[in-house]
Amino acid sequence: xxxxxxxxxxKQAAPIILEGLSKLEYRGYDSAGIAVRNGEALAEVVxxxxxxxxxxxxxxxxxxxQGTCGIGHTRWATHGDPTQTNAHPHVSxxxxxxxxxxxxxxxxxxxxxxxxxxxxxxxxxxxxxxxxYSQTDTEVVIKLVDYYYKKYKVGPIDAMAKTMVRVRGSxxxxxxFRDYPDTIWVARKxxxxxxxxxxxxxxxxxxxxAILKYTNKVYYIGNLQMGKLTPGEAVFYDLxxxxxxxxQTEIAFSAESADMGGFEHFMMKEINEQPQAVQDTxxxxxxxxxxxxxxxxxxxELIKTVSQIYVVACGSAWHVGTASQYVIEDMAxxxxxxxxxxxxxxxxxxxxxxxxxxxxxxxxxxxxxxxALREAKEKGxxxxxxxxxxxxxxxxxxxxxxxxxxxxxxxxxxxxxxxAQLIAMYLIAIQFAMVRGLIDEEKYSYYLRELKKIPAGxxxxxxxxxxxxxxxxxxxxxxxxxFIGRGLDYAICQEGSLKMKEIxxxxxxxxxxxxxxxxxxxxxxxxILVVGVLxxxxxxxxxxxxxxxxKSRGAFLMGLTTFGHYEIEETADFVLYVPKxxxxxxxxxxxxxxxxxxxxxxxxxxxxxxxxxNLAKSVTVx
Numbered sequence: 001x002x003x004x005x006x007x008x009x010x011k012q013a014a015p016i017i018l019e020g021l022s023k024l025e026y027r028g029y030d031s032a033g034i035a036v037r038n039g040e041a042l043a044e045v046v047x048x049x050x051x052x053x054x055x056x057x058x059x060x061x062x063x064x065x066q067g068t069c070g071i072g073h074t075r076w077a078t079h080g081d082p083t084q085t086n087a088h089p090h091v092s093x094x095x096x097x098x099x100x101x102x103x104x105x106x107x108x109x110x111x112x113x114x115x116x117x118x119x120x121x122x123x124x125x126x127x128x129x130x131x132x133y134s135q136t137d138t139e140v141v142i143k144l145v146d147y148y149y150k151k152y153k154v155g156p157i158d159a160m161a162k163t164m165v166r167v168r169g170s171x172x173x174x175x176x177f178r179d180y181p182d183t184i185w186v187a188r189k190x191x192x193x194x195x196x197x198x199x200x201x202x203x204x205x206x207x208x209x210a211i212l213k214y215t216n217k218v219y220y221i222g223n224l225q226m227g228k229l230t231p232g233e234a235v236f237y238d239l240x241x242x243x244x245x246x247x248q249t250e251i252a253f254s255a256e257s258a259d260m261g262g263f264e265h266f267m268m269k270e271i272n273e274q275p276q277a278v279q280d281t282x283x284x285x286x287x288x289x290x291x292x293x294x295x296x297x298x299x300x301e302l303i304k305t306v307s308q309i310y311v312v313a314c315g316s317a318w319h320v321g322t323a324s325q326y327v328i329e330d331m332a333x334x335x336x337x338x339x340x341x342x343x344x345x346x347x348x349x350x351x352x353x354x355x356x357x358x359x360x361x362x363x364x365x366x367x368x369x370x371x372a373l374r375e376a377k378e379k380g381x382x383x384x385x386x387x388x389x390x391x392x393x394x395x396x397x398x399x400x401x402x403x404x405x406x407x408x409x410x411x412x413x414x415x416x417x418x419x420a421q422l423i424a425m426y427l428i429a430i431q432f433a434m435v436r437g438l439i440d441e442e443k444y445s446y447y448l449r450e451l452k453k454i455p456a457g458x459x460x461x462x463x464x465x466x467x468x469x470x471x472x473x474x475x476x477x478x479x480x481x482x483f484i485g486r487g488l489d490y491a492i493c494q495e496g497s498l499k500m501k502e503i504x505x506x507x508x509x510x511x512x513x514x515x516x517x518x519x520x521x522x523x524x525x526x527x528i529l530v531v532g533v534l535x536x537x538x539x540x541x542x543x544x545x546x547x548x549x550x551k552s553r554g555a556f557l558m559g560l561t562t563f564g565h566y567e568i569e570e571t572a573d574f575v576l577y578v579p580k581x582x583x584x585x586x587x588x589x590x591x592x593x594x595x596x597x598x599x600x601x602x603x604x605x606x607x608x609x610x611x612x613x614n615l616a617k618s619v620t621v622x
Contacts, residue, residue: 002113004072004204006203007070007201008070008230011201012066012067012068013070014036014070015061020210023207024074030049031077031084031086032073033045033055033073034073037069037182039067041067046065049084049087078137079114088110088111090108090109091142092146094133105178110174111137112193113170113189113190114169114171117168118140148163156175156177161237164224164239171189173186174186184202185228186226192207195221197234198215202230219246219247220392221246222396225237267413273407275454277406277419278588304435306354310351310358313360314369316362319495321339323422323587324336351379358383358425359384362387362421365392369394370393383400384401386402386424410610415595426451457589461592468597471558471600473600476604476605478527482508482509482510483530483531483533484516486513486542488583489536494510496510496598502612502615503601503602505607505613513546530557531597533560534561534565535590556574558576559572559575559576560577578593
């Protein structure tokens with residue numbers, strides 16, 4: 001949530017910063033701002049509410065702002081309303097904070113995160129003569145840096161270090177000091193930040209897409225570390241002010257992968273990229289017909305000792321956990337608990353030494369998931385991260401890392417990230433089953449052959465997308481929808497329902513079919529869409545019975561099943577079919593029509609598919 005970009009080099013900074021911010025719009029925001037230094041001149045600050053285009057128009061695409069050193073921000077309101085005054089950048093001087101133009105201020109900065117003790121710090125600063133123009137916690141932290149900088153007459157690194165010791169919460173900070181006109185200073189705790197270096201140019205950003213056009217050589221600044229950024233150089237420090245070495249990483253993604261590539265929306269592009277994401281993830285972990293978990297540290301000896309698996313995640317990743325619970329317990333006979341990361345710590349889980357905690361996060365920066373990981377590590381439990389972003393916080397801190405190979409995912413609603421995570425969990429289930437002696441070589445090979453069918457199966461489903469589009473346009477005015485299924489189909493319903501609600505704003509719920517009569521069926525009335533998912537043969541008839549109960553109360557029925565189950569057409573009003581595959585892996589195919597359904601309903605309603613209201617791609621604050 002929120003996006004930050006910084007640039008220092010020889011080029012005009014503002015257009016680069018605005019372009020970088022445009023690549024971070026998927027993170028979610030409600031206002032934007034930029035500050036640029038032109039040598040010894042005062043910092044020029046411009047802010048606006050609403051879309052980034054408003055800021056761009058104010059600054060003529062950034063060309064109206066002279067200077068080769070600058071910072072920019074897209075804000076998601078936390079402390080204070082989404083107003084121009086509360087927008088970043090914030091300054092240490094006692095001004096209105098809303099007017100555009102040169103600012104007489106020692107420190108100018110932007111911030112991603114939440115300062116939990118900002119009220120306490122604000123009271124301290126008020127007693128020392130500081131005034132406040134905004135409602136934000138960010139203004140407090142900028143003025144606290146200013147306070148230490150002036151009181152102790154120390155340099156920026158020492159002032160920032162003193163601030164970091166006093167601040168509780170999360171932050172990625174970019175600062176410019178009046179006394180250092182060609183330098184950006186950065187600090188980080190828990191919120192994501194990367195530093196990119198090119199020839200005579202240095203960049204800072206919340207995420208890779210913002211700077212990938214300019215450089216693929218980045219540093220992942222560590223927790224409680226600071227940095228001094230000058231043209232073409234980045235120097236990093238710890239809280240003691242001592243220099244620290246950070247290994248440079250080369251990003252494998254191309255700049256083109258962050259563009260729409262001719263598709264109308266990133267989401268549709270990413271739906272179509274799922275066959276490749278599946279194939280690349282399989283190729284990464286399956287070599288010469290064997291699943292090579294040992295190459296990431298998950299040895300056969302470790303697998304044999306695991307007594308219980310905890311899958312901890314948020315949102316769609318949590319739905320991956322729900323699906324994998326069915327698969328792992330059935331295949332490998334290992335107890336699995338699926339936990340919401342936001343509740344994991346507060347439930348005070350009874351973790352044991354032989355447990356394995358699997359953290360699933362596309363970005364590797366999800367705040368609640370990162371906190372859950374740290375909770376598990378504090379208790380001495382082994383941790384495995386399934387993430388898509390190399391060098392992310394969760395990847396760096398976990399004991400073992402399984403990288404999904406989905407590539408950059410821009411749309412807020414995950415598609416290929418979810419699908420790649422499913423593949424990772426299938427591979428874990430198969431390997432656990434094999435090592436623990438629950439399947440033989442023949443079954444092992446069979447399961448791998450079935451997984452290899454998934455890319456072609458997805459492509460076949462995508463060939464039928466026009467039919468889904470027709471249905472979505474017909475029912476785009478619906479107010480409510482319900483997704484029902486049993487067993488693994490229920491897990492599929494959870495993700496399908498989320499896709500409907502998050503991008504089309506249709507109220508949608510997923511229910512285990514057998515739970516309908518325990519209250520929910522009272523909501524069924526004429527015209528409500530009920531989607532029945534039926535990929536599990538042994539549960540097919542039971543789910544059909546639940547669908548009939550809904551139809552008798554006026555619901556319109558959509559059925560989603562595998563080819564061959566044509567008898568569903570006697571019950572459902574509209575039916576979609578997916579290729580048959582081993583039922584353990586059905587989620588990887590059945591989710592594709594549901595992704596398309598949510599997408600096309602959103603398009604039919606004229607909504608912003610890639611950036612749905614109130615949502616952000618990466619939830620980096622609690």
